[in-house]
Amino acid sequence: MSVASPLPHTEPPHDCPRCPRLVDLRRDLRAEHPDWWNAPVHAFGDERAWLGIIGLAPGKHGANRTGRPFTGDYAGDLLFATLDKFGLSHGTYASRPDDGLALHGAVIVNAVRCLPPQNKPTPREIATCRPFLDRQIEALPDLRVLVALGRIAHDSVLRAFGEKLSDRKFAHGAEHRLSGRIVLVDSYHCSRYNTNTRRLTPEMFEAVFAQALAHRGPS
Template sequence: MPPPSPLPATEPPHDCPRCPRLVAFREELRDAFPDWWNAPVPAFGDPDAWLAIVGLAPGKQGANRTGRPFTGDYAGDLLYATLAKFGLSEGQYQARADDGVTLNGAIIVNAVRCLPPQNKPTPEEIRTCRPFLEAPIAALPGTRIFIALGQIAHQSAVKALGGRLPKARFGHLAEHRLPGGRVLIDSYHCSRYNTNTGRLTAAMFEAVFARAFEVKAALGAAQ
């Protein structure tokens, strides 16, 4: 079982019925893999986080299997290694939801909570799930810096944060000032495909987190 959500009041129900295609896929996987999580994946991390990481959706062999964001697939290997390097996690990541890893100052939440076929949610599914991104954002008033992993996460985060997409175009290390004094920093998604093709390197990914710390320092100095 994954650790309990740090923001339980913001989570979708275990059998969320909102997206028929995703429900059908969930039921198919529950039949095929009854020991897997196979449900909306809750947020994970620190309820007093200063940094929120917005992912796309659970991976089939990752969070959909384990129940914890970015746990059990390659994207999680890179993400959790980076979190550890920057002091945002404690414990040794072992790609299991029960490995005891905790986050300090950071929280992870997906733009789409259920596994989509081929890892491609439809625009309607993204819109339908947005309340489950808006709710944790509203429950994190002290969180001022956000990292979006990939273009879909970027688009959903901009909308959930009250921004406008024409004024906030996605790009790796692009930085967007949004309502409420919040800042969104973009990254290419830490997927195996992006790293295998060289679109994203570990150094490029770490640069996003380094920038988040710089923005945090600047915001603190401005207060």
């Protein structure tokens, strides 16, 4: 089961053929786990979002299994609890796509839409998937702020806006103004590894979203 995308015309097809290595992994997992989503994971959230959250790629037992970004793994526990704290969601997150959760003013997309082996997409796979990110950014008329979860998401956003990576260094809590109207805020990814090692604490993560809300502007 998957939730409907708020931007259906921007999404890759269910059997997107663009990245052979990811297609092979998808095929293997469909044989091993036929009840999983095992397909490109679509955006989740509000089509009138002012805030875009850019992740890396679906997790094997999270979004690749459930079909909704960050749903079913530890990273989602922290992300959705934080969105709830800042009034960006309605309903209760229950780690499944039919829990009735909805986002308000926010949308979540991934830089890479299919599960990569070891959660490590290649540069070619990131570039091949970037047109979908480009289309979704363009399709959000009220977008004002982007939060990039990790360096790959940060770099993908910069390339989507035609920015030089060397001019916009990734750093947790760093802010970058893009095209005069969009603010990019960087965060370490909310992965279990980062939180277990205390590279990212819940307080640090919440501070990023407080920064994002400060740039919301008039409703």
